[in-house]
Amino acid sequence: MGRMSGPVAQEIETLLRGALAPTRLEVINDSARHHGHAGDDGSGESHFTVIVESPHFEGKNRLARQRMVLGALGDIPGERVHAFAMKCIAPGEAS
Structure with missing residues (x-):
């Protein structure tokens, strides 16, 4: 649950991979948990959490x-x- 990958999720992943060369990357779609709440635009891609591990973050x-x-x-x-x-x-x- 939450791992579905729509076009926005894929774009987030592509941009972060290109910019930060992550050693770990998780793009988690939290939108289903917020269905019907403020900010839910019906797209299914309104709320995201990312976990990024990158050597670019050192220091x-x-x-x-x-x-x-x-x-x-x-x-x-x-x-x-x-x-x-x-x-x-x-x-x-x-x-």
Whole structure:
């Protein structure tokens, strides 16, 4: 549940792989849990969580890591997707 992959999920995955060369990447669609709530646009792709493990995060703080993810995704978070949560870790860090 939550692993279905629509066009937005695939675009998120492609953009993050291209920008951050992650050693682990999970794009989790949380939209079904929010069906009928604020921000549910009926697309089935309104709420996402990503877990990104990337060597690019080494030595960077949480805010810098989040900015890297948001920078890679352009207008998806906040514009095309209502809710976007992320967990950013460097290889070897506890997840």
